[in-house]
Amino acid sequence: MVMRISVMELRTGMFIQKLGGSWLQHPFLRGSFLLTKPDDIRAIRDAGIQEVWIDCTKGEAPLSQAAPTSPSGPETACEQADAPAQPTPEAACAASKTAPVPSMASEIERARKICRGAKVAVESMFNDARLGKAIDPAFTLPLVEDISASLQRNASAILSVARLKTHDDYTYMHSVAVCALMLSLARELNLDEQQTKLAGVGGLMHDLGKALMPLDILNKPGKLTDQEFAVMRAHSAAGAKVLKESGAPIEVQDIALHHHEKVNGQGYPHGLVGDDISLLARMGAVCDVYDAVTSHRPYKQAWDPAKAIREMARWEGHFDKRVFNAFVKALGIYPVGSLVKLASNRLAVVVEANAESLVAPKVRVFFSLRSKEPIPLQTLNLASPSCKDSITGPEDPEAWGFKHLDELWQ
Ligand SMILES: [Fe+2]
Structure with a gap:
């Protein structure tokens, strides 16, 4: 249920569904998010925003629910916000700290x-x-x-x-x-x-x-x-x-x-x-x-x-x-899709970056430099302590004539 309230009623724990006023005024990139910091409330007020829509099912309700600020009357105090019915609220929620990291x-x-x-x-x-x-x-x-x-x-x-x-x-x-x-x-x-x-x-x-x-x-x-x-x-x-x-x-x-x-x-x-x-x-x-x-x-x-x-x-x-x-x-030095040579004399494509170590991403091995032939695909997490392989340097796909590298990381 979504409710329109004055910014003066804002408190941490409320879920902002939509901010009032012009989008340009908004000090936030996200339009929907859980209010966790008093600083964010201050930022909303400082931006000159007068009212906000909150989702009472995703966060705290106002202290004075008996006096809703919606001009539509008490029966419509909890209403569907006219915010765009985009997947934005869900997307913002999914990006919140509690969401599991997707593969x-x-x-x-x-x-x-x-x-x-x-x-x-x-x-x-x-x-x-x-x-x-x-x-x-x-x-x-x-x-x-x-x-x-x-x-x-x-x-x-x-x-x-x-x-x-x-x-x-x-x-x-x-x-x-x-x-x-x-x-x-x-x-x-x-x-x-x-x-x-x-x-x-x-x-x-x-x-x-x-x-x-x-x-x-x-x-x-x-x-x-x-x-x-x-x-x-x-x-x-x-x-x-x-x-x-x-x-x-x-x-x-x-x-x-x-x-x-x-x-x-x-x-x-x-x-x-x-x-x-x-x-x-x-x-x-x-x-x-x-x-x-x-x-x-x-x-x-x-x-x-x-x-x-x-x-x-x-x-x-x-x-x-x-x-x-x-x-x-x-x-990263080796973004997803980059061709790299491994210490094991094999070629691989980077399939997932590693924020902790730019030189130890996840790679998909597909070519042997010894036999100069494709080999069965194998995915390696170079950051794993059990993985003994590593990147020795980049390789130029044009020099090898590979045209299917983007298929390997998808
Ligand atoms: Fe341009």
Whole structure:
């Protein structure tokens, strides 16, 4: 049962179903959560929020239930909130401290579902922009919450699933992937909830301007010519303009406008240098490039995640070093899908990251370097004390001609 109350009635132990007021005011990334800290109550009041919806079945009821604040009258004091009927409350609950940690396999299934829904929503947002309709930036928030909740349950699952794209859904899935990467990076950088939320929304909308680019160039199956590339460069300013007209937060506009800037001043559209590029835009630059180079394109084989990190680390002047280092820490040196060589002279694919040790993930062994032949699949937890194998280094899938690595971790 859901009940609307004044923020003055809030106390710890209540389950917030929905916060009143504009979503932008909210100091929390999640819309639904259990109030456990007095600081959170203070943050809600300080944000200027007047009322909240609480779920009495998931947490404490107000002390004065006899005087409900709902204008609908006593019989409807406990009502179905008009919060979006998204899986958000459940997702937020599942992400709470008491939830058991799901296996990689089960979270991959959930992540697939979230990505499918997010892709459809992003596609519809692009179509609206194409037709000149107004975009409602607030509608992305439930998606960002779902993606964030998945990341909290398992840091690798949704990042790995969002990397898988087809030519047709590339632009939309790229937006979903950059959103997930931005959220993950924001957590690593210890950004507050508000900045984390803006990072996620900005990631989801960073390429909105592509909706206004000529379709023959946007959907071209081959590499762009210099002239076509020059046309496409207009997408960042075009996206920022649409977002401004839609009333999107300035930070979200800024991510769209400046995610192609480089710290050495050689990016576009303004050639900004170093800290003149906002932190969120510098984060956007790293996440955008990583997802682009790890995605299969018709004209280019995808790099495996470990190779992408190695190559990007060499691009002097492109990325903010602090941001890039945090990004590597968030993903691991060997993210899921990376090809590695083991001390046992076998090749394996990383199937699950290990937050405790970046060099000891779970791997799936599939190839013998002695016989130069595939071997029966075997999953090893390199962090297990009983496991005597270890990673000796990364391997380049292109050099081996392996094209099925993504099938091995799914
Ligand atoms: Fe872009």
